[in-house]
Amino acid sequence: MADASRPNRLRLVRAGIDTYQQPVVFMHRDCAVCRSEGFTALTRVRIRNGGGELVATLNVGTGDWPPTDVAALSEAAWNALRPEHDGYATITHAEPPPSAAALRAKVFGQRLDEADFLQLMRDTVANRLSDIELAAFVTACAGTRLDHAETIALTRAMVAVGERLDWGGGAVLDKHCVGGLPGNRTTPIVVAIVAAAGHRIPKTSSRAITSPAGTADTMEVMAPVALGLDAMRRVVEREGGCVVWGGTVRLSPADDVLIRVERPLDFDSDGQLVASVLSKKAAAGATHVLVDVPVGPTAKVRSAEAAEALRARLAVTAAALGIALEVRMTDGRQPVGHGIGPALEARDVLAVLRNEPGAPADLRERALHLAGALLEIAPGAAPGQGRAQAERLLAGGAALRKFLRICEAQGGFREPAQAPHVAPLPCAHHGVVRAVDNRRLARIAKLAGAPASATAGVDFRLRVGDPVERGQPLLHVHAHTPGELAYALEYAQAHADIVLIGETA
Structure with missing residues (x-):
C-alpha cells in the first residue's frame, strides 16, 4: 500500500x-x-x-x-x-518548464536570443523537457532555421550549462571530424603527433550512436577512455594529450541530450552541428581547432556548396568564441583505412603509428595532412612546415612512443583482438570499382555486431578505380557469432551496389 x-x-x-x-x-x-x-x-x-x-x-x-x-x-x-x-x-x-515560451516561439518561427537559449539548455540538462519537446526544438532549429547569431547564442548556452576546463594559459589544440566516413580514424594518430611535437591536445571523443565505431570506441580497444576530469587532467599534464570519452566529463552535456534526439530524426542542420562541435571545443578549453569536413555523395556533407556554407558558419561562431579555427575539406567519396569497427580501426591506427609496410596509405596520408594543418595554426609555427614536422614525428617513431605513453597514462595499453568468425563477400563479376556507398557499408559492419562487439565489423580494402575479378573478395565481414556473420552477409548480398562495379574501359 x-x-x-x-x-x-x-x-x-x-x-x-x-x-x-x-x-x-x-x-x-x-x-x-x-x-x-x-x-x-x-x-x-x-x-x-x-x-x-x-x-x-x-x-x-x-x-x-x-x-x-x-x-x-x-x-x-x-x-x-x-x-x-x-x-x-x-x-x-511537473510544472511547465521555464523555457516553454521560448520553445513555442521557436516552433512558430521566431528568433531567440541568448537568454532564451540559455533557459532551454538549462531545462534540457535538468530533464525538464520531454523527448517530445526536445524533438520539437530540434525540428524547429533544423535546416536553415538558425541564423548565425542564433548559432552563436546556442553554442554559448551549451557551454554555460556544463563543466569547462581551464588549462592555465597557453595554446590548447584540438581536432574534430564532422563524420559520415567509415574508418576515418585519424584522431588517435593526430593526437599522438601533435603531443609528440610538444603541444597540449586534450581530446574528448564520442562513442558511436548510429555508426559502427566512434573514436572513443576505437580508443577503448587499446586503452581505458572513461576518465573523469581529474584523471583526464593528470594524463594531459603528464603526456600533453589524451583521447577520452566525453560522456564522463560533462563538457557541453546539453549536446549529448540533443544528439540523442537528433540522430533518429536524421536531420541535417548546420546550426546545431556547429553548436555541437564548438561548444565541446570551448568547454574543453581549446584555443586552436582544426575541423575535418569529408565531402562526398554518401558522406554527411554531400556537396562543395554545403561544405562552404558549413565552413562559413563554423568560422563566424569560432570567432565569436575566441577560437582560432582551420577547416579542411577532404575526400568523402569512400572509406578510409582498411577496417570499419572498433578493433579493426584500432588495428589500422597502430599499423600507421608503427610504420608497418601494409599500413593503410590513405589513413596515413589523411592523418599527416590534418596533423600538419593543426601544427601550422599553433602559435609560433613556421608557415608551410607542419606537414614535414608531422611526417618526421611519425616516421621517426616519436608519435608511436607518445601514443603508447598516453595509453599507459590512461590506464594501460592493450593490443586489439581478432573476431572469431570471418567470411568474404565475393565479387559477382569482373570490372572496376566505380563507387562505394559509405552509409550502407557502415550498415554491414553494424549488422555484424559493431560497435557492441568490439571485434566485429568489415575489412574493406578496395578503392574507386581498382580492378576486380569475379569471385575475388570485395570485403571480409568479422563477427563475434555465426548468426551475426550470416545476418551481415545476407544484407551485403542483397545490396550488390554497395560496391558499384562497372565495366573496364
Whole structure:
C-alpha cells in the first residue's frame, strides 16, 4: 500500500529497464497516485525523495506489473535520483518548464536570443523537457532555421550549462571530424603527433550512436577512455594529450541530450552541428581547432556548396568564441583505412603509428595532412612546415612512443583482438570499382555486431578505380557469432551496389 499519511507517496523500486538517457517511471494505472492525480501515459511527473528531485516521463502498467504500491524507476531515473533504499517519494504533476515560451516561439518561427537559449539548455540538462519537446526544438532549429547569431547564442548556452576546463594559459589544440566516413580514424594518430611535437591536445571523443565505431570506441580497444576530469587532467599534464570519452566529463552535456534526439530524426542542420562541435571545443578549453569536413555523395556533407556554407558558419561562431579555427575539406567519396569497427580501426591506427609496410596509405596520408594543418595554426609555427614536422614525428617513431605513453597514462595499453568468425563477400563479376556507398557499408559492419562487439565489423580494402575479378573478395565481414556473420552477409548480398562495379574501359 502507498504511505497512508501522504496519499501521493509511493515506495521507489528499481525497474531494471534501460531507457537510455531518458528518465522514466512506471506506475500501475490503478495505484492511488495515478487515480488521485489523474496521471496518464506520458505525463511528466515530479518525483521528490529526501533532498533529491527528478522530472520523469510516466509509463503506465495495466497488468500484473508494477504493483499498485510502488513507483518503478528506469535505470536513467534511478541513477539520476539515487533514492534511499526502500525510500518513499512524493509524486506530483511537473510544472511547465521555464523555457516553454521560448520553445513555442521557436516552433512558430521566431528568433531567440541568448537568454532564451540559455533557459532551454538549462531545462534540457535538468530533464525538464520531454523527448517530445526536445524533438520539437530540434525540428524547429533544423535546416536553415538558425541564423548565425542564433548559432552563436546556442553554442554559448551549451557551454554555460556544463563543466569547462581551464588549462592555465597557453595554446590548447584540438581536432574534430564532422563524420559520415567509415574508418576515418585519424584522431588517435593526430593526437599522438601533435603531443609528440610538444603541444597540449586534450581530446574528448564520442562513442558511436548510429555508426559502427566512434573514436572513443576505437580508443577503448587499446586503452581505458572513461576518465573523469581529474584523471583526464593528470594524463594531459603528464603526456600533453589524451583521447577520452566525453560522456564522463560533462563538457557541453546539453549536446549529448540533443544528439540523442537528433540522430533518429536524421536531420541535417548546420546550426546545431556547429553548436555541437564548438561548444565541446570551448568547454574543453581549446584555443586552436582544426575541423575535418569529408565531402562526398554518401558522406554527411554531400556537396562543395554545403561544405562552404558549413565552413562559413563554423568560422563566424569560432570567432565569436575566441577560437582560432582551420577547416579542411577532404575526400568523402569512400572509406578510409582498411577496417570499419572498433578493433579493426584500432588495428589500422597502430599499423600507421608503427610504420608497418601494409599500413593503410590513405589513413596515413589523411592523418599527416590534418596533423600538419593543426601544427601550422599553433602559435609560433613556421608557415608551410607542419606537414614535414608531422611526417618526421611519425616516421621517426616519436608519435608511436607518445601514443603508447598516453595509453599507459590512461590506464594501460592493450593490443586489439581478432573476431572469431570471418567470411568474404565475393565479387559477382569482373570490372572496376566505380563507387562505394559509405552509409550502407557502415550498415554491414553494424549488422555484424559493431560497435557492441568490439571485434566485429568489415575489412574493406578496395578503392574507386581498382580492378576486380569475379569471385575475388570485395570485403571480409568479422563477427563475434555465426548468426551475426550470416545476418551481415545476407544484407551485403542483397545490396550488390554497395560496391558499384562497372565495366573496364
